[in-house]
Amino acid sequence: MRRGTRLTGRGIALLLCGALATVAAAYIGEVDLLWLGLALVALPLLALGYLFLARPLVDHERSLTPPTIPVGTSTRVVLHVANQSPAQASALRFHDSADESLGGGASFTIARGFGEWTQAVGYTVQALRRGRFTVGPLWAQAGDPLGLALRGFVARGRNSVLRVTPRIWRLEDLAGGAGLGSAGDATPQRIGSAGADDVLVREHRHGDDIRRVHWKMTAKRDDLMVRLEEHPWDPSSTLIVDTRRDAHRGHGADGSLEWAVSAVTSVAALLSEGRHKLAILSPSGRVFETGHSVGEASRQLMIEAMTDLATSEETWLGSAVDDPELLTSVASLVAVTGLLSTADAAALAAAGGRARSLIALVPDAAAWHADDDEHRESIRFLRGRGWRVETFRPLEPVPQVWERVTR
Template sequence: MREALAGLTVRGRVFLAAGVTTIVCAVIVGQTPLVRVGVLVAALPLLAALWIGRSRYRLALTRTVSPQLVAAGQTAKVELTLTNEARTPTGVLLLEDHLPYVLGTRPRFVLEGIGHGWRRHVTYQVRSDVRGQFEIGPMSVRVTDPFGLIELGRAFHTTAPLTVTPRTVALPGIPLGGAWTGSGDNRPRAFAIGSAEDVTVREYRRGDDLRRVHWRSSARVGELMVRREEQPWQSRATVFLDNRLISHRGQGIASSLEAAVSAAASVAVHLSQRGYAVRLVTASGEDPGTVWHSRSASVNTAPLLEALAVVQMENSPHLDTAWLAESGHGGLLIAVLGGIGDGDGRFLNRLQHHAATSAVIVLDVDAWAPHLAPSGTGATSAALASTGWRAVTLRPRDHLEVVWQELGRLANRQKVDS
């Protein structure tokens, strides 16, 4: 009852004040009929508070988001199922689901009283032009009486995740190249007669399947050893994304970083569909969720897109090189670069040295902020081409699929020259 009285709305307080005032004035002027009117007006919010206070609400909420992984600009459906598990019916329910501002305005719904065991289903759609991982919820519920005199707040603390991935475009098929290597080991070997498993073992490397650990050899040597397994050959590709703050210009979804992330996502999806085992590397190093050995034989681009959905600016002025020592040699490398300074030349040389085939998409970052002074760090495709890269330039008005075809023409030109 005390909580219900504390939940008096403005209308309820006005009714209570008007009833008390009417009673006092009626007593002063001696108008008995007005006393009855004042008692009725003042009793309405008190009776509503008594009814709300004696009610026992046991509400259950189930929230479903489908799909949980959408591309920027696409919509997802949120379905709410509200159940009354108490024996008494509820009053009028005012529902408000909390959303991040990028997903739109908070949806509000009004439901009439729900009886015992009844359910109500409510659906709405969310859409974001900004990539990222978001939490939908929690839900706040306000219970009110039919006259709107009392309003009590309830809250559900559960939330549901939604991942918005970068926009991707379909890329045409072009000559890519790259070393074809066995997914069991990084060098081809003939199958053993009668078995596809080698009898030899080697030391454990990061990303190896733990099911391949040879425990007897590990106990003898004192460190993890894995069996050399020969599996169907598979081409490997590394997508490198330079996401440093000093390498990009512009703000928000119109920045060069967003264009670079979208380009890297399009390339990663295209290579996965072409049968490549793709991993993602950013300025801070290799993403652990996209290592080669964690990829299945089926095309599954969700780990790559989820990793790119949360890529943020890196404040470090230097590019991480630790992953190069562990990656070995060979494979296809596609780099998506912003502005490159003079100090990055050594890294780019090492990057090219560790790849069998290397190509780069260079963003003209100054074109994303023409009102600002030139950054002076923009790497040109011509400069990189002189060092052996297949290099093309991407500008704000360029179509990625056209730039991608230009990479294919460069590959054909190199074949003719060779």
């Protein structure tokens, strides 16, 4: 649809016929035919004048339920359309515009006749791509009662924004089986004879579980103290998401890129609940860092960052980990990648040199129809460097792959 007033095909044909009849009547001297020709010419012009004087006035309100959805799912769009022009007699045609990844919007017609009216119209939108998408504007087209002219316009009202996030899977607590947050095997020794006061304690740090607080020592020292455990917990984790366009197979919500983004987001959401210090890296640079936010606030900021994450034209995964300052104190390193080269594997192995928990999720090359011997060799290389590597197949649920990790 387009703005402006114009004649329809019927109006143009009637105008041409009237003009020809008028010329022919003047040539042969037929007065009755002349008047008929003039009437035919006048009708399309009157239709244009009608639409110009009786301008359509249409308002709308749009609601998205829900306004935020995971990629691959759908939302319901409801439009409340109100006609404010009592002179509007013909049917109104509408097109609610949207991005192509949302199906391009929807078209519909409302025929209510003269008078003011309100009508609700609904349709379903399915999201095939992550990001933020504008739904609207609502284009409308009004005509005269004879269908000789059309007037295109934009209905008054606000556009809506649909936020399409990665799919977030609910994962079980992985701290034990996957080693996330484990900082070593040092076992603290008791000082002196056994007793409640002899256990080693230290000052409370950001991220410590409140259940480890030693209340008796806290009262003695007038400062919050926590017990040292056999496996001290270091709540620092770095996640690597491979966004290289050429490293992935498949398209849209079912492609390996979206699988990787969904997996990293799911793991990050789990770690955020455990108040981990998080950093998410991609070949394009740093995607997210916890900073001062923790818990649910950190989780929401992370989801926002992953929603806006774009594909990269980089060809080397090592671009994600070439800054040593990002990995100096990390306890856990989790990478979800596309197809790997030997150079990619070497970069990951070097990056994980100081981490104590190394996990990589990589595509099953055969299942993704990528007969890549270098990818298989890279998997063997990483396993030989202490990485726990699991492969994922198309449409395989993330929790199913993580269950193999914890096993």
